[in-house]
Amino acid sequence: MLRSANHDKQKQLASVLGPEADATSPATKDLTMREGLGENLPYPSVDYLGVGYDLIHGNPSGDPDTQIDPGFRSPVVRLEWDQTGDHVSRDMRFLQPLGGYALPEYSCHMSSTAVEISSESDYQKSLEVDASLEVGYQSPVPTGGNASFSASAGFGRFSQEVAAKGSERFQMTSYCLQFVAGFNKGAGQKLEPVEHFAALAREVGQSKEEGQWFDFFKQYGTHFISKVHLGGKMIFEVTIDRSSLESMRSSNLDVSAAIAASFGPGSGSANVNIAMQQASKDALSKSKAETKTFVLGGLPPTTAGNGESAFGAWAATVRESAMPIRYSLREITEASSDLDPKTYADMVARYAKIEAIKAQMQAEERANSGPSSSLFPGQQLASGKTLARAGGKGVVRLSEDGYLWIEDKFGNQLWRTLGKANPGAVLKYDKTGNLLIEGPNGITWQTHTGFDTCSNAPPGKVELLDNGDFVVKSGEGTLMWSAGTAGGRKADDHAQGSGVMRDGCKPQHSDILFPGQRLWSGHSLVAGLASLHLAHTGRLILKGNNQELWNNDLRKTSGKYYLTLTKLGQLQILDADDRIVWLNGDGRQCLTKARKAQLFGDANFIVYDKQDEHIWSTDTFSSTSRIDHPEGLFGSGCKTGRRW
Structure with missing residues (x-):
């Protein structure tokens, strides 16, 4: 919303230009036009301030295909503007949002350090640098198996291409900051929600329905952006496979330093140690390495290479095409008193678990690069089919007569179900979290790990581990049941046929x-x-x-x-x-x-x-x-x- 006001203009002019200023001078005309006619504008791309943000689906490194953070959602907080001096920047050139602030912050820095990212935890921490909760706020998103960003396509690809294969990613992130905008904090600072958000929040606030809350999160997010840094970000990635890493490290080569020397600032400069630079490039050229460059904000550099010339060409274009590159978040309940914080926290926790599981399923389906080793809620294994893991110590097989077998890689039996045969049966992981064999003869075997018998633990997945054990996990990642075949060893007599209930599956009542x-x-x-x-x-x-x-x-x-x-x-x-x-x-x-x-x-x-x-x-x-x-x-x- 834009408000125009002309009161006390002469007083403002006098304070800026002096009492004797000529009212027809170029400076006077410029200032009068901007304030008097309402032509002051906000900083470019400040629209992202106050929009919703889905912390589960978001990824500040961008979607692998579009490079835009997939967590941005519809606006939550209204941005109001006023042409009066109190809400114009101190240099009287740009507008500041009512109840907030906006400042220039001109700074460009080309990264000279390659950060090593090898695990999902490393990846999440690298993302939290650019998207995190505002200081003093605590997220309802579950930690431990940290769900932040876990349903994004970028997270899924990292899990499949790096973490699961034992590869490592090295990342150099350079920033070119232009502006910062945010909402004030403290007593009396009331945020005004946008009309549609407010209406839907009133409706959802009366509900305990999971589906209604989930639809709300998908439209408006789990949080909203309360502070945003605008500008450009350039990410340079090198992914190296396990064997190449071992070879490079056996030669006492510091891989992070080698990447920085090859692609960082000054990589083509005579000031850099020529021997070090050449050794680094030789080692990288012999390795199985994949390099990628991503740019957000500004125009992609046309200059060849990844050195200072390319960075400089790109940085010069950032100001006119600034994008949000770093942001702080607040819980969405702060924008509406109709949303009960306790119900919100519960629903966000559930949303995080379920969306993360869905993303895992989609990632495995996309990968399609080998035998599946997992079942997710609603999935099943047909008779005659197997679950296997490349390089693993076991294979799970459902026989044609409806018995479930676990064998080592040499075909030796480690574990099997007992009881009646059930020809044509399927192994099913149902949506309650129970794993069962069901066919023409009914249910002939089950783990009894459904949420109705295991302290309401949400369903997670059934997985054949690298160590040969076959397990059922909850949506929180806790172990509910296992066959007892870890290490590729035959299960103990007490575990044969039934498996072992684990700590994650505890009866709700001991009586x-x-x-x-x-x-x-x-x-x-x-x-x-x-x-x-x-x-x-x-x-x-x-x-x-x-x-x-x-x-x-x-x-x-x-x-x-x-x-x-x-x-x-x-x-x-x-x-x-x-x-x-x-x-x-x-x-x-x-x-x-x-x-x-x-x-x-x-x-x-x-x-x-x-x-x-x-x-x-x-x-x-x-x-x-x-x-x-x-x-x-x-x-x-x-x-x-x-x-x-």
């Missing part, structure tokens, strides 16, 4: 068993002084205050067993081959849907239906001994069987 969840032999449910323990003989033992009150009267050969609750409320104990060895209530089944089985502090263990009616119980409330009643008692929620 509750939900339908489909498993309590493995050697483990217990605990509530106060009460415990329900499944022994390695399949015997289920309930104790209260260290006194045995009930057991299922089962004693099998020592092995691996698990207790589970079916959807119809039946407790079952199965062996490692998924064969049933015990049923509660003498095998009678209730025609009702179960919600949970819970152990209470008074030592009673109860199965509930969806309406919280009792289906079955050990009948040991108040620590009453029922050693002579291994079948337990049916309750009012059971439509068949004996009532209690």
